[in-house]
Amino acid sequence: xxxxxxxxxxxxxxxxxxxxxxxxxxxxxxxxxxxxxxxxxxxxxxxxxxxxxxxxxxxxxxxxxxxxxxxxxxxxxxxxxxxxxxxxxxxxxxxxxxxxxxxxxxxxxxxxxxxxxxxxxxxxxxxxxxxxxxxxxxxxxxxxxxxxxxxxxxxxxxxxxxxxxxxxxxxxxxxxxxxxxxxxxxxxxxxxxxxxxxxxxxxxxxxxxxxxxxxxxxxxxxxxxxxxxxxxxxxxxxxxxxxxxxxxxxxxxxxxxxxxxxxxxxxxxxxxxxxxxxxxxxxxxxxxxxxxxxxxxxxxxxxxxxxxxxxxxxxxxxxxxxxxxxxxxxxxxxxxxxxxxxxxxxxxxxxxxxxxxxxxxxxxxxxxxxxxxxxxxxxxxxxxxxxxxxxxxxxxxxxxxxxxxxxxxxxx
Numbered sequence: 001x002x003x004x005x006x007x008x009x010x011x012x013x014x015x016x017x018x019x020x021x022x023x024x025x026x027x028x029x030x031x032x033x034x035x036x037x038x039x040x041x042x043x044x045x046x047x048x049x050x051x052x053x054x055x056x057x058x059x060x061x062x063x064x065x066x067x068x069x070x071x072x073x074x075x076x077x078x079x080x081x082x083x084x085x086x087x088x089x090x091x092x093x094x095x096x097x098x099x100x101x102x103x104x105x106x107x108x109x110x111x112x113x114x115x116x117x118x119x120x121x122x123x124x125x126x127x128x129x130x131x132x133x134x135x136x137x138x139x140x141x142x143x144x145x146x147x148x149x150x151x152x153x154x155x156x157x158x159x160x161x162x163x164x165x166x167x168x169x170x171x172x173x174x175x176x177x178x179x180x181x182x183x184x185x186x187x188x189x190x191x192x193x194x195x196x197x198x199x200x201x202x203x204x205x206x207x208x209x210x211x212x213x214x215x216x217x218x219x220x221x222x223x224x225x226x227x228x229x230x231x232x233x234x235x236x237x238x239x240x241x242x243x244x245x246x247x248x249x250x251x252x253x254x255x256x257x258x259x260x261x262x263x264x265x266x267x268x269x270x271x272x273x274x275x276x277x278x279x280x281x282x283x284x285x286x287x288x289x290x291x292x293x294x295x296x297x298x299x300x301x302x303x304x305x306x307x308x309x310x311x312x313x314x315x316x317x318x319x320x321x322x323x324x325x326x327x328x329x330x331x332x333x334x335x336x337x338x339x340x341x342x343x344x345x346x347x348x349x350x351x352x353x354x355x356x357x358x359x360x361x362x363x364x365x366x367x368x369x370x371x372x373x374x375x376x377x378x379x380x381x382x383x384x385x386x387x388x389x390x391x392x393x394x395x396x397x398x399x400x401x402x403x404x405x406x407x408x409x410x411x412x
Contacts, residue, residue: 016044025050025082050082108283109149112275115268119146126263127153134200134260135238137267140317143238144198146267150236151194159193162186162233167202175207179214180222187220190233200260201241201252208256215259235260270315280316281307284323292324297333299326306340317395325393329382338382373408376401385412 004021006012015021024040024047040049052073073082111117126133127150135143144163151161164177164186179185186195197203203211214220215235219228237260246252270277289296299307303326312318326339376394383389391401405412 016047021047023048023050025052027052052082108280109145110279111273112279113268113273116273116276119265119267120149122263122265123150124153126150126265128155129263130234131262132235132260133237133263133265135236135265135267136243137238137240138269138313138315139240140315141267141269142316143240143267144196146265147194147196147198147236147238151196151234154194154234156193156234160190161194161196162190163196163198165198167199171204171207174203175210176223178207178211179220181224182222185220185222187214187231187233188229190231192232194234194236197235197237197260199239199241200237201239201243201246203256205253208253212253212256212259237261270312270319277308280319281323284320285327288320288324288327292327294327294330295333296327296330296335299335300337302337303335303339321393321395328389328393369408372404373410376404376408377410380405380410380412387412 004015006015009026012024012026016024021044024044026049037049037051050073109120111120123146133150135146137143147163148161151157166174169177177186180188214231217228218231220231221228243252243257247254247257270280285296288294307322307326310322312322314321326335329339330336331338376390379390379393380387383393387401387405388398391398394401404410
C-alpha cells in the first residue's frame with residue numbers, strides 16, 4: 001500500500017480529485033464549521049477518513065466531532081495500532097467488494113429502475129448497522145439475494161451468511177434448526193456473521209416467544225440443554241405475507257414483529273420494474289444457454305411478444321422458469337410459440353361469460369383441477385415423459401409430480 005504525505009489539505013485535495021485514495025489520515029485542524037467531516041465524507045465517499053486527535057480531546061468523549069469518520073484514534077496511545085486497523089479494514093473491504101461483484105455478476109443486481117435502485121441504496125446503508133432488517137415483497141422478487149447483498153456490504157462480510165427457510169419445516173424441527181440440538185443451530189453457525197430468516201410469517205407464536213428471549217439475552221440454549229451460549233449475528237428476515245394484517249387479526253405477535261423489523265425495506269415486484277425487463281431477459285437467456293448447453297439463434301415474434309408483455313406474477317423466479325422452458329423446448333436453436341407456457345394461452349382465451357351463460361360456470365376447484373391436469377400433461381408431453389426434467393421445469397420435486405400424475409391419471 002503506497003502512502004503520500006501532504007503538508008496541508010489544499011495539497012491533499014489536489015490528489016483526491018485526480019487519484020483513487022483508499023484512506024486519509026488527518027487531525028482535526030483541517031476541518032471547520034464550513035468544511036466538516038460530513039462534507040468530506042460526502043464529497044469523497046469512496047475514501048475512508050481516520051481522525052487522529054490529541055489525548056485531551058479524545059478523552060473528553062466528544063465523539064460527535066468525528067461523526068462520519070471510519071475511526072478516531074488517540075495520538076499518544078493508539079497510533080501504533082493504526083497500521084493494523086487499516087490492514088484489517090482494507091482486507092474486509094476487498095472481501096466485501098469481491099462478494100458484491102459476484103452478486104452483481106451471478107444475480108444481476110444492477111438496475112435502471114428508481115424504486116429498485118433505492119432498495120439497493122437502503123441495503124447498503126443499513127448493512128453497516130446492527131439493526132434488524134425485514135425485507136417485504138412478493139414471492140420470487142429476490143429477497144434472499146438482497147439479504148446476501150446486505151451481508152456483502154456489512155462489516156461482517158468475512159464471516160458466514162446462514163439462511164433458514166422457515167416455511168420448509170414443521171414447528172418442532174424449525175426450533176431444532178434455529179437453536180440446535182446435538183449439533184449447532186443456525187444462530188451459532190451465523191456467529192459474527194449474518195442470519196437470514198426467510199418467510200418469518202411461517203414462524204408459530206410459541207417459537208416467536210422463544211426467539212424473543214434470544215433477542216433479549218443474545219444467548220441461545222440448544223434443545224434439551226440448559227447451557228446458554230452467547231451469540232452475535234446480524235438478523236435479516238423476509239416475508240411475502242401481510243404481517244401488519246396478521247398482527248391486527250391477532251395471529252402474529254406485534255412485539256416479535258417490531259424486534260425483527262427495525263428497518264423495513266419493501267422490494268418491488270417485477271411488473272413495477274419495466275426498465276429492467278430487457279436486461280433481465282438477456283441475463284437469464286445467457287445463464288440458461290450455459291446451463292443446458294443450447295445455443296439460441298432466434299426467437300419467433302409470438303414468443304418474443306410473450307416474453308416482453310407477460311406480467312410475471314411469480315416475478316424473477318417465474319421469469320427464469322419461463323426462459324429456461326423456452327430454451328429447453330427450442331428447436332434447432334429457435335424459440336417458437338411451443339415454448340410459451342400453456343397457462344398463458346389458456347389465460348388469453350378466457351372471456352367473461354354473458355348473462356345467458358352463467359349456468360355453465362363450474363366450481364373454481366373443478367376448473368383449477370382441469371387446468372392443472374391439462375398443463376401438467378402438456379409439460380410431460382414436451383419432455384417426452386421425462387418426469388425428472390418436467391419437475392425441474394415446474395420447479396417442484398419429482399415426488400410431487402409423481403403424486404400429481406397418479407392423482408390426475410396422466411400419461412408419461
